Amino acid sequence: MSHDILVLGAGMIGTCTALQLQRRGHRVTLLDRRAPGLETSYGNAGIIQREAVQPYAFPHEPQLLWQAATGRSLAIRYHLGALPGLLPRLARYWLASGAGRYPTIASAYGRLIAHCQSEHETLMREAGVVEGVRRQGYLSVFRSPQGLEQAAREAEALAREQGLGLDVLSAAGLAQAEPGLRPGLAGALHWRDPWTVQDPGALVQAYARHFEALGGQLWQGDAGGLSRRSGGGWQIQTDQGLWQGPHAVVALGPWTPRLLEPLGLRLPLFVKRGYHRHYRGGPGLTLPVLDSEQGFVLAPMAQGVRLTTGAELARRDAAPTPVQLYRAEPVARGLIDLPEAVETQPWMGCRPCTVDMLPLIGPAPGQPGLWVHAGHGHQGFTLGPASARLLADQIDGTPPLIDPTPYLPSRFRP
Template identity: 65%
Template sequence: MACDVLVLGAGMVGTCTALQLARRGHSVALVDRRPPGRETSYGNAGIIQREAVEPYAFPREWASVFDVAFKRGIDVNYHFSALPAVLPRLARYWHASAPARYAPIAQAYSRLIEHCLTEHQALMDESGAGDLVRKEGYHFAFRTPAAMEQAVARAADLARRYGVRHALLDSDALARAEPGLRRPMAGALHWLDPWSVNDPGALVARYARRFAELGGQVVEADASGLRPVGGGWQVQTAAGPLAARHAVVALGPWADPLIAPLGYRLPLFVKRGYHRHYRGGPGLRLPLLDAERGLVLAPMAQGMRITTGAEFARIGAPATPVQLDKAEAAARELLDLPQPVEPEPWMGNRPCTVDMKPVIGPAPQHPGLWFNFGHAHQGFTLGPVSGRLLAEMIEGSPPVVDPAPYSAARF
């Protein structure tokens, strides 16, 4: 068994990379231990965030840092057992978030986000996925006028610098837009450009189906067995070894264990997240981020999905969904929620880098090995454009954006 490219990891990023290569005529195998879209890309708020032109910076205000340290809020939790490994990475994250260092990071990040809608649209058109998407934005909602006033000033600045669009909704306008809300709120920023998807895993599956229609192989196998063989790369499958000239590591939070034995010590870390569905009740028209509590309420095909912020823990550590319990209590202040659909919450892992930019490009020490991971909260948003960028780099064709800021060599 042989092909041109092995793509390891069938989340949004890996599936889009495989599809972008197949669209260009390459023979590609998409390898994962689970079907496409069943890990991290399944469990998110389902928002293609065109407005997210700047990545999440580490808080610089000491009040916010203390809130995190003492677990006062909903948005962040951590395991003490994870701190020895993660604290040095968080220190570098904090360092990169200083204003002078953050500004060029945000500029590089925005150049990818700029293409997220057009690249998703191209793949949606080919995949027949329009029924999954709503192109009406989402609500960034506030409980207090003071918090909203601060956010409005930042939104105006983003609109001026990046051209992202928003509308301001006062308390009455938000109540009219979302009559299911059971209590008045101060208002909301209605981000107009983002799209919402009512089943994120299904969108990845549609892209994977289109990839297969173009002749791509979807192979269920353990990608961790990747090894160099005869000037190329090989993984073992149930049908025997599968070899290719090129291999793309798009394993998200599982990239580090695969590349570390090859000599790569990239400053990666993982944020865990949880969600749960609640079916019935009045619900919402559009996703709503409760900005002061740190949770998202997103209408999905499976029911109303509540998603949490970040939890720092080792991959494989037992679930501790304390954030989801707090998020559910906060959500019940806003909506009449029925009982949860699932007996246990879903949990997944987000792949992060200390400088908030993904790693996209060639592995510096191994010809034919390529990286496409580290997208943090925006892998669902950035999958099509980062897949296109990497496909163009493998081909040697003009790239959609300058790939230099995302190179693994920066570390």
């Protein structure tokens, strides 16, 4: 049976949701206050991370915690003023990252991410995406031989267990793979499976165009006007008209709580902010390079080499403080020549995170016809199509891609 379905938010998550539902014959309206793919799904490192079978855990190593606490870490930074509000969620994140719960969480994460490439592949093929996607993995580089050796041991065990493609490159092997990098690195892990996208926002826009070609409606407007209809179902009035129907999906990424909290749904979401800037004029890169010891990524993009930073724990709407980016710049210039910064002001975005690192995919507790699709953290660009298929299976009542239980929003409101 086909339904009228409204999807709120046209990032990677909302756009894939709308597309997966439209492909199944529903009448779908995708609403965003901006054009598709201009927020978090634009500014990321563009890696479709098939190897990311373990979600990004809260560090437990005393040395890393001390570096973060004393402001010496490039990977993690925090606003002191935001900590009191964030502490209850960070405490739950810390607990979920411990040895007791993390293996179960990682196993659920791995089961979903296992489908990331097959689902992107289908959507890319149907949407006619032929350029701008490299299928040659990315490099995780190390300065110290000991660091490389230890990381290689752990990565090789994971690769064996999960059937992932991995090569350990010596300094000479790395120089051959990426001649633009300066000499002096100890080597790298080459994760071979991931795909890398040269313009992440453009991929979302290609999916949105395909959605429209299939008959989907793209509306511009504010999701804040969503309300329950007295006879059941949901409605919203926009400049483009009145939408009414039985199902609405909230896929507003970092802004999801703004819509759910007035409905009485307080799900434990928080954000890890990140920054980027592009650089032109140097030797460039063929594959993204993760500086594992410092926690930033250099990715070859259409606009130049994109330097993306680690996590900043701060209020979503606080003014940008691109300290990590400014501190990462000279370190990155130690890896590769980055002569000319393209933007005067760095871009900032917010990774939408949950306290147990698993996304929210399923019905909104106590709100019939309302669905939550958010909280994809560090890998929303990767997970969009697979996660959207799992949500569409639930809306349709068809056999699910995988067991949806670990991702249901009701896990936080039993």
